[in-house]
Amino acid sequence: MLTHPVFNKRLMARSSVLVTCALAALFLVQCSDGGGSAIFVMEPLPYSLDALAPTISADTMGFHYDKHYAGYVKKANELTKGKGFAGKTAEALIQATAGDASKAAVFNNAAQAWNHAYFFKCLKPDGGSAPEGLLAEMIDAAFGGFVEFKALFITAAKDQFGSGWVWLVLDEGKLAVVTSANADTPLAHGMIPLFTVDVWEHAYYLDYQNRRVDFVKSVLDNLANWDFVAAQLEKAQPPKV
Ligand SMILES: [Fe+2]
Missing domain, CATH: 1.10.287.990 (Fe,Mn superoxide dismutase (SOD) domain)
Structure with a gap:
């Protein structure tokens, strides 16, 4: 059956209104919490899925x-x-x-x-260069240098038994390397997270199988976004006036 062009336009306009209303209703359902919005939203990746290869495929x-x-x-x-x-x-x-x-x-x-x-x-393509400014000074003070910090971070990753995370944190005004098991996070322990690497197997097993240390070392050398970390440190520790 042929449809008259004018009718077709009206039908399309009506359909478009219905689709808009349906999408709006769906949005409200998804955002509704009986009066509140969803607490967690998917944060967009700041790079494409293939941008971190070959360190992360x-x-x-x-x-x-x-x-x-x-x-x-x-x-x-x-x-x-x-x-x-x-x-x-x-x-x-x-x-x-x-x-x-x-x-x-x-x-x-x-x-x-x-x-x-x-x-x-915490990651970016072509990352890994040494931190600068306050972050570099605090890393030197806390660990004796950037090379020493990286060695400590890699050892912590190796020693984390099972799934978890390795972190650089601000703890009572000083930098520290800590690990957390499973979902645990420094946020729950009064510390301010600055940098982290996921050491759950799903983070590296396709690319590195059981070689967790190789994964963490490559992230530090090639992907670590120290500009982002430095910005978090500045926010956590405003400059003294
Ligand atoms: Fe993960």
């Missing part, structure tokens, strides 16, 4: 970002929806649920969503 990034990270964000929002967390920041929610066994699932997914978003921001 596009395959690994695809699984890591689109499957693992997306899964934590989705689950964290499902577990917090309508549970009295509306209005809380992600950081406040993580701190409020840390150590509470009855909220372990919320904490694990929320912390993993936050940890992954932060990890992806």
Whole structure:
């Protein structure tokens, strides 16, 4: 059956209004928390999935970002929806649920969503050059130099038993290298995260199999975004007047 062109235009206009309304309704459903918005959103990658190769392949990034990270964000929002967390920041929610066994699932997914978003921001293509300015001075003071810091960070990654994270943190005004198991995060322990590398096997196994040290060393040498880290340090420790 042929349709008159004018009718077709009206039909299209009406369809377009219906589609717009349907999308708006879907948006409201997704954002609604019985009065609040979803706490976690997928932060866009600041580079393409293949931009970190060969240190991290596009395959690994695809699984890591689109499957693992997306899964934590989705689950964290499902577990917090309508549970009295509306209005809380992600950081406040993580701190409020840390150590509470009855909220372990919320904490694990929320912390993993936050940890992954932060990890992806710690990387950039053609990174790895030595830090400068205040960050470099504080690394020298805390570890004796950048080379010594990297050696300590790699050893910490090697010694982390099972899944977890290695971090450079600001702890009571001083830099420190710490590790956290599974989803745990320095945010839950009064420390300020500055830099991290994910040492869960899903972060490196496709590219490095069991060679975790090679993965961490290559991230430090080729991808570490010290400009981002320096900016976080400046925010955490404003210059003295
Ligand atoms: Fe991960």
